[in-house]
Amino acid sequence: MPLKLKTITILVVFTLIPSPFLKCEAVGVKIGYGWSINPDEAKAVQEAIVMMRKTITKPDLVILFAEASYENDEVIARHLSKLTNGAKIYGIEGTYAIFTGDGIHVGEKGSLAILGIEAPSWNVGIGVKDMSDAKTPMQIKERSISAIEDAIRDAGKTKEDEPSLVLVAPTSPFKVVL
Structure with a gap:
């Protein structure tokens, strides 16, 4: 897949991480x-x-x-x-x-x-949405939800799976790999 760069205002990363208290696989990180x-x-x-x-x-x-x-x-x-x-x-x-x-x-x-x-036992997904023209709280919310849903799919999971960690990084426009 060719790399494309896109200017964005927010980057959302969704990472499913096994809890070290629940699963021994986390030791392999x-x-x-x-x-x-x-x-x-x-x-x-x-x-x-x-x-x-x-x-x-x-x-x-x-x-x-x-x-x-x-x-x-x-x-x-x-x-x-x-x-x-x-x-x-x-x-x-x-x-x-x-x-x-x-x-x-x-x-x-x-x-x-x-x-x-x-961390082979982790399921990592990344979702990115351009927030530069999101002007209302509802637009921001909708795009944020969409980015998280994209990250869930990218991780090979469904919305019913509960993430252990969600990272959100606002940028001042930053170019990322899509």
């Missing part, structure tokens, strides 16, 4: 991270992936934190999707720097960080 300040977007993604792969090799979910100074979101999205073998990607745009356990990272052109989660 592994987390890895990577970051880069390389001014070349493609190389920055590659560097972050290499760092993440020191801990995990096949993430099911990747949370991307990209500093707004990078100019080519499409390159970041394309390389991240390709190098993670189709993991679900949840992107958040920030300003100035990326903060990790290794410190604060400020690049001359930008910085990015990824958090990869390897």
Whole structure:
């Protein structure tokens, strides 16, 4: 499926996570991270992936934190999707720097960080709706519900399934992979 970029105002991610208190499968969850300040977007993604792969090799979910100074979101999205073998990607745009356990990272052109989660027992779905022209509370509510329903379907679940976690990230328009 070709990657398309779309400007949005809100990104909704729906994640079904087994409770560690109810199911022992949650013990199998592994987390890895990577970051880069390389001014070349493609190389920055590659560097972050290499760092993440020191801990995990096949993430099911990747949370991307990209500093707004990078100019080519499409390159970041394309390389991240390709190098993670189709993991679900949840992107958040920030300003100035990326903060990790290794410190604060400020690049001359930008910085990015990824958090990869390897959790084969999780069902992760992503739903995205353009909220830029939603003017009334009812329009916002309807589109939010629709985004959550899309995420449920993307996770291979039905509306009757109860999520363990729903992440909602407003953006100031941010481009995401659809």
